Amino acid sequence: MxxxxxxxxxxxxxxxxxxxxxxxxxxxxxxxxxxxxxxxxxxxxxxxxxxxxxxxxxxxxxxxxxxxxxxxxxxxxxxxxxxxxxxxxxxxxxxVSPIKPKAGEVRAMSQLEVVALRNAARQWEATPHKSFRPYRRDILDSIDVMLGTGVRTGELLGLRWLDIDLEADVPTVSVMGTVTQAKGQGVIWKPAPKSETSKRTLYLPSIAADALRRKAAEREFLPESEAVFASEVGTWRNPSAYRVHFRQVRELASLDWVTPKTIRKTVATTIYNSDSLDNASQQLGHSEVGVTAKHYVQKLNIGPQGVVGVLDEWFQSAS
Known part of the structure; x- marks a missing residue:
């Protein structure tokens, strides 16, 4: 054979x-x-x-x-x-020898690019679509939740109302599952995310909490759906269909290189630059901090600002 x-x-x-x-x-x-x-x-x-x-x-x-x-x-x-x-x-x-793909340069979005993406989402929502099929007009809310949490696309679409606490002093969302396409079943919710470390509770910054409050205010239109970002008929939304809409938004923003994963990198880079790599890794639900460092954090080749005082003091004492 x-x-x-x-x-x-x-x-x-x-x-x-x-x-x-x-x-x-x-x-x-x-x-x-x-x-x-x-x-x-x-x-x-x-x-x-x-x-x-x-x-x-x-x-x-x-x-x-x-x-x-x-x-x-x-x-x-x-x-x-x-x-x-x-x-x-x-x-x-x-x-057969292992293949070690070369890690590409990590690119996160700038603040201006984030603004451009969000403005494009508003424009997309306001644009009439030439289709008889209904469209969910919540692409901006979904982007805001990703920007505020760094969740994966499957995790975003797998968020349930019972996982969200908007009444807490600091609102939270618990990432407890993901959506996936199952053979013969369509899109289903899986209780286990990508890995056990993916199960996590995240504190919500205002951008994400406000988006979820807007979604909660609209919940009366799909009262029986447990999905926060449900399909037009209240079922779990297909990630592939969601990505089609996301690509249309990024084209409006002239950001063809941006994907939902880019948003995860932006969140990780922001936390890394202002806080720590460990916290960036925990936010994204990675089991190893090395994955975050290698694939999700944009490194800035800038020397530490604190050396200015050290060098000034040294030269002054030498003169």
Whole structure:
């Protein structure tokens, strides 16, 4: 059997074996495609670690390090399955060298860019849409909640009214779940966020608390929905549909590089610059502070202001 044929069979068995997050299914499906393209004609018994290594490197050259890293992971699963089914005695993919994608430069939004995004959201809400389908006109409120909390898109759309306390001295929101697309079920709410550290209670600054108060005032239109940012009919909102609207807003603001994840980076960078990296990491719900430092904080190459006094005093004493 060839790698291409076995990989296609493996993907079908894997998908039917359990319920997998839609993002993982999409990632693994794409990885199988590139594996079949680069290694598909090899027979399983012909595969050596060296041949697989060269195939993964070709994927890296053609499609980038991140795609190659995913392909390497899937190759390990595919050949482990081949061993399990007695098609091979050993797994040659285990020796393929790790792919270490280069971390890109973190870019957070400036205050002027935040203002531009919020103004564009107001403009989007006020613009008539040429569609017979209803539109939720709360994109500004959702952006304000992200700006005030740094929550992920799935966490934002998974906020429930029972998770919010606007009557406390300092209002809070508890991030207790996320929304995801489930096979055969549509969009559902999952009680476990991305990781256990994602379950967290966050204090709300005015920008987020005011947005949620506006949402609470509108709740009479969807009184039975437990979702704060519900769909037009009161169900859990599809993250993909939400991102379509977000992209329309960022285009109005001429901020094509901005995504909801950029807002998370902006929140982390703001907290880091004014407080600490640990608190920025806790706010975002990361299990490791290194993830925050590497991927979410924009570093400013500015020397410490306190050295001015130190150097002045030193030069004065030397003169």
């Amino acid at each position: 060839t790698v291409g044929s076995f990989a296609a069979d493996w993907r079908q068995r894997w998908e039917e074996s359990d319920e997998h997050p839609p993002a993982t299914v999409s990632t693994y499906t794409a990885a199988v495609k590139w594996i079949r393209e680069e290694l598909g004609m090899l027979r399983l018994v012909e595969c050596t670690t060296g041949k697989l290594e060269k195939g993964v490197r070709r994927i890296a050259d053609e499609h980038g390090d991140t795609t190659a890293k995913q392909a390497r992971t899937v190759l390990r699963h595919i050949f482990a399955d081949a061993v399990r089914l007695d098609a091979l005695a050993t797994n040659p993919a285990l020796g």
